[in-house]
Amino acid sequence: MLANTYNPLLVVCSLLVAILAAYTALDMAGRIALAEGRTARWWMIGGGCAMGLGIWSMHFVGMLAFNLPIALGYDPAITSLSLLIAVAASMFALWLVCQNTLPMPRLVVGALLMGPAIAGMHYTGMAAMRMRPGIDYDATLVALSVSIAIVASGAALWIAFRLRQRSAGRFLLRAVASLVMGVAIVGMHYTGMAAAHFPAGSICDAARDGANPAWLALVVIVVTLAVIAIALIISVLDLRMEARTAVLAASLAEANKELAYLALHDSLTGLPNRVLLEDRLAQLVRGARHSKRRFTLMFMDLDSFKAVNDALGHHVGDKLLVEVSRRLRAALPSHDTIARVGGDEFVLLSNVEDATAAADVAQALTRAIEAPFEVETHAVHISLSVGIAIYPDNGADQQELLSNADAAMYHAKALGSGSCCFFEPSMQADVYEQMQLAHELRSAVAAGEMVLHYQPKFGAASGEAVGAEALLRWNHPVRGLLSPDHFIPLAEKTGLIVSIGMWVLDESCRQLKLWHCMGRTGWSIAVNLSPLQFVDDGLVKAVQDVLRRHDLPAHCLILEVTETTAMRDVDVSLTVLRQLRHTGVQIAIDDFGTGYSSLVYLKRLPATELKIDRAFVRQLSHGTEDAAIVSAVIALGRTLNLRIVAEGVETHQQRTYLTDVGCDMLQGFLLGRPMSADAFVEALMPCDAALAATHAR
Missing domain, CATH: 3.30.70.270 (Reverse transcriptase/Diguanylate cyclase domain)
Structure with missing residues (x-):
């Protein structure tokens, strides 16, 4: 028999390649388990090639480490066949461990198929030497090598299946498992090599036309390590991308969960919406x-x-x-x-x-x-x-x-x-009536059912008409003329008050322009702003547009804002009122005294008028608390350089008192009730004649 030796460096290299191949197998199993569809198939093909090349390379490097006192070579075709056997066995292994389950019978069958395949790769590679006479194998050691291959394959399949899921601590477990699997593969190889005996005088026919072992060892090691490294690097990069994707998916899921919560819950109270x-x-x-x-x-x-x-x-x-x-x-x-x-x-x-x-x-x-x-x-x-x-x-x-x-x-x-x-059933009639009224209110402006009545305002000292306050009425086709109390709350609840308020503003200015054209150039018109209209973003531009459209001097338009509305959000109110004053219109604080005004804020409001609420005028007489309040309001107005308007004047005693204490203007049923535009002019003509006669005397 020919004596044989081993190159220690190449033996160590074969062991390292076996360990890397085993780790690649475990990592690929984890990748394929996480992938789906076509991606999983590509990972299986790529992983099988890298793993098969690693196992075959370990075998081939181990054979290159084997030395005989004769020239050696390897048949390229037979060597390639051994590589294909290794790749096919690796793909089979990856497919098997990536199934949902791996019961014991399937594990045993897999080991019985994969073990002989790995052993077949080894002995096919040995046949690539084309020895003459043929290699003499020890049957016992051959059987032992095949047994080792079967046991190693079974252990490898079980470990790969158990460690295929990625989780914390799996890196260390895979490293240890790779070491065990690598040693098992190397043990199988060198057991098979020990089974081979070469008779004296043997000749290697592949030495003449086969690959040269001297440079083939280096090429195989470099290429194999490169392929395994590329496979592992791609896996690591894919893992990082997957981790980032998982983070993004988790963030997206959290955002979707938050959006779903916000869509179903009230943002202020957290209650269901x-x-x-x-x-x-x-x-x-x-x-x-x-x-x-x-x-x-x-x-x-x-x-x-x-x-x-x-x-x-x-x-x-x-x-x-x-x-x-x-x-x-x-x-x-x-x-x-x-x-x-x-x-x-x-x-x-x-x-x-x-x-x-x-x-x-x-x-x-x-x-x-x-x-x-x-x-x-x-x-x-x-x-x-x-x-x-x-x-x-x-x-x-x-x-x-x-x-x-x-x-x-x-x-x-x-x-x-x-x-x-x-x-109770009787309540439903009221609900239906409100719903019907809301439906009719939506088309009331377009149908021309909204009308304005005008209540005159008079100078307290002169008694001369100085303008009017526009008051809204709904000329309902069935219910008749409705006062604001019947529909304004409904308009505010439905949001229609904004469009209705804009119509009131436009119609009031149109009517005032007609009066100016009739020679009443000294008259002004007062228009009430609802709370919703006051905070509407388009209010200032709408005021500017209506003044331009009707060619009216801005100071002839008085916008009335209730004290409560002005004090609701003082900073916002100041901004809006200053913008309105900048257009030149006048600002009146309506219902003054009924809210909770702070004088600190009141003096900052760019108002031109204070309107004393009718509640204080109604019970007005000398010595009453209401009289003291009215006197205080008038004094406050004088201090702030504001005109004072008293509304709700219904008796001569009230008129006299308010005139004596210094009110600038008066309005109320005593002086004139709300009326249509035509009736307004007719009603004021006798007043004008009386004033003219008084001035003539």
Whole structure:
């Protein structure tokens, strides 16, 4: 037999290549397990090639480490066949470990197929030497090498399946497993090499036309390490991209979750909003209809909230709503749904089935709200009006239940603050009337049903007409002439007040221009601004446009803003009023004395007039508290260089007193009622004649 030796350096290289090949196999298994569809197939092909090349390279480097005292070479075709066997076995292994499960029978079959394939690769590579006479194999060692290949393959498949998922700590486990698998593969190879015996006088036919081992060893090692390194680098880069994608996906999921929450909850109080309420109500109706159960819906509204909001500002009102929502939630079981559906409106869905229990719940809620709230050092007192509807007695679907509970709530408010009211069929007529009126109101301006009446204003000392205040009326085709009390609250609730207010502004200026053309150039017109119109972004431009359109001097237009509206948000009010004053129009503070003005803020308002509210004029007589208030307001106006207008003058005594204490202008039923434009001029003609006669004398 020929004596053989091994190159220690190449033996070590073969071991390192085996360990890297094993790690590549484990990493590829993890990549394929995470991939889907076509991506998974490409990873399997690429991983199988890299892993197969690594195993084959370990085998080939090990053979190159083997030395005989004769010239050696390797047949390229047979050597390539051994490489294909290694790649095919590697792809099979990766496919097997990337299945959803790996039961023991499948693991055994896989090991029995893969082990002989790896051994076949080894012995095919040995055949590439084309020894003559042939290699003499020790049957026992051959069987042992095949057994080692089978056991190593089974262990490798089991480890790869267990470690295919990426998680913390898996890197160290894969490194250890790769070391064990590499040693097993090397052990199989060198056991197979030990089984080979070369008879004396043997010749290697591949030495003449085969590849030269001297440079082939270097090429194989470099190429193999490069392929394995590229595969691992691509895997690492893909892993990093996957990690970044996972972070982005998590951020997107969190953002979507937040958006979904915001879409279904009120941003101020955190309570469910109308969308979520309607969804839960629909589910409750379906469940109750199926199981023949009853449940209660309550519509709630805060009494006096608007006054608090107007007096103390929106920021205080918002904080008050947050505190109200906390109390309501605290007073209810966790499984009940309390939702905010409007500014100060809430809806409760409760599993309570009878009227007595529903009344108890409503009373508990009203008691929870009655206790004073401490909001920014303010002690705020409000109450809760509750309308109650019970399914199915008061409504067979969600819209009917909500509508009927809303109707009951309005009846509760009419009974007084903090009242509760169960729905009754007669209430629906009022709700329908309001809905019908709102529908008709939308087309009233276009249909020409809105009209303006004008109440004259007179100089207190001269008694001469100085202008008028425009007052809106609705000439309803069925109901007749309606005063603002009948439709202005509805217009504000529906938002129509802005477009209606713009029409009033335009029509008032058009009429004033006609009076100017008739020679009444000294007259001015006063127009009331609603709270919604006052905060509308297009107000200033609309005022400028209407003055330009009707060619009116800006000082002839007086815009009246209630004291409450001006004090609602002082900073915003100052900005809007200054912009309006910059156009040249005059500003009147209406209903003065009825709100909660701070003189510190009042003196900053760019107003030109103060209008004393009719409430103080009504009971006016010498020595009364109202007289003292009127005198104080007039003195304040003089100090701030403001004109003082008193409205609601109905008696000669009131007129005389207001004139004596220094009012600049008066208006009221004593001097003239609101009337149409034509009647306005006719009514003032006798006054003009009387004044002319007085001046002539």
